[in-house]
Amino acid sequence: xxxxxxxxxxxxxxxxxxxxxxxxxxxxxxxxxxxxxxxxxxxxxxxxxxxxxxxxxxxxxxxxxxxxxxxxxxxxxxxxxxxxxxxxxxxxx
Numbered sequence: 001x002x003x004x005x006x007x008x009x010x011x012x013x014x015x016x017x018x019x020x021x022x023x024x025x026x027x028x029x030x031x032x033x034x035x036x037x038x039x040x041x042x043x044x045x046x047x048x049x050x051x052x053x054x055x056x057x058x059x060x061x062x063x064x065x066x067x068x069x070x071x072x073x074x075x076x077x078x079x080x081x082x083x084x085x086x087x088x089x090x091x092x093x
Contacts, residue, residue: 016064023057026050 013021030046 014064014066016061019057019060023053026053 026046027050030043030050033046034043
């Protein structure tokens with residue numbers, strides 16, 4: 001029963017969300033290990049792996065094709081899906 005729930009949750013989540021959660025848990029676990037006084041080789045090992053975890057997380061989020069944005073208008077530097085008037089306000093200032 002519990003295993004079915006876990007598989008259902010994993011199938012609902014997109015890959016970037018799952019990788020973000022796992023990356024956050026990794027760094028929280030690192031912090032807990034550091035502050036509880038884990039052995040130096042464990043801390044150094046986790047520290048050495050952390051750039052790989054971070055780079056993979058950024059890669060997965062940036063290459064996600066599900067996120068769609070509108071095309072930028074002429075002379076726009078940025079765009080927000082939830083606040084399209086932001087670029088208009090910038091022009092007025």
